[in-house]
Amino acid sequence: MRRFLCLLILPFAFLSTLSSQEKKQPDPKGAPKVLYAVPLVAKSGEKQKLALRGKNLASVKEVKVTGIDGVKLKVLGAKAVAVPNNYPGDRVGDSEVEVELEMPKGAKPGEVKLTAANAAGDSNAYTLLVRDELPAVAEKEDNGGFDTAQAVSLPCAVEGLSKSEKDVDVFKFEGKKGAKIRIEVQAARFGSPVDGFLTVFDADRKVLDSADDVNGSADPVLTAVLPRDGTYFISLIDAHDLGGANFGYRLVVKTE
Ligand SMILES: [Ca+2]
Ligand SMILES: [Ca+2]
Structure with a gap:
């Protein structure tokens, strides 16, 4: 949720003050x-x-x-x-x-x-x-748009990075009409700083569905019933546009 960003910057402003206090006396919260x-x-x-x-x-x-x-x-x-x-x-x-x-x-x-x-x-x-039994797939940059989307086969678990600010990761798969697809990000629940935001698009690049925070977690989960045979796209971004080499996520895509 974007509004968290403003709230979280405030404690950061006090970090330098805190670190000098910690040097003077042992912090019981250390x-x-x-x-x-x-x-x-x-x-x-x-x-x-x-x-x-x-x-x-x-x-x-x-x-x-x-x-x-x-x-x-x-x-x-x-x-x-x-x-x-x-x-x-x-x-x-x-x-x-x-x-x-x-x-x-x-x-x-x-x-x-x-x-x-x-x-x-x-x-x-x-x-x-x-890792569980799902086939693990390493995310491959540059996958920042529809034309450079990374092709994946279902089921799979992509291991990726929101590598820099405003990183957009796009994946594509071939789906059948009527298939129920479940897409889940595993990140915030394992402490990752990534606050995932998922969007699913059809072959015409029209939005089918999107998800941000689900069940009290910053990790999005969504299910979609595919309207026709064809190519589908999944985009994953950080909801705050933050990123870095430590911004890891696991993206699980499978048929229910
Ligand atoms: Ca990436
Ligand atoms: Ca989120």
Whole structure:
């Protein structure tokens, strides 16, 4: 929701004041907070590097795994990161801890939780967004318009980035008359700063439907019954026109 942007800029203005106060005396609220992972989507059964982005993470030395056995995790480093000009620091995070992670093959979405710890205490238990059985597709830029839309086959789960401000990602698929298609963005529910806005278009590039926030979440979900055989387009933007290398999303498209 766009009106959130104005509300979120206000706390950002106080960040520099807060950081000087934190240096003078230990902040009892200095425990870490994990907001999201970069990349947002993790794979089971192989070794990968990912960064946990959030607050008070630069002093993290340990990351604990719960919910599943057999995960190997090594902390590689932690640091402060720049908050882009006028971005909501509470949403994008001001620090990160990088880990090497290896989950056993078949780790299920929702069961792997990561908790970062520093001298002040433990963070929230962050639920990692793990790939499921849907075919994973990497988003390919430049997919910013109808003529350069990225073709996908259903079902699929696109792993993408709102890579910069005003990034528009367009996908196309071939559909059959009467098919009921479900399109879902997984981002904000896993802490990603992306506030997705979805629009579906028919072959004539006319809007069939759109969705922004659904069920109390910034993540859009919509279902559409296709009116005829042909090509359909899905566009995904950030509702605030924000973006960056840490603005990850997963876009699930399937027939119901
Ligand atoms: Ca993109
Ligand atoms: Ca939204």
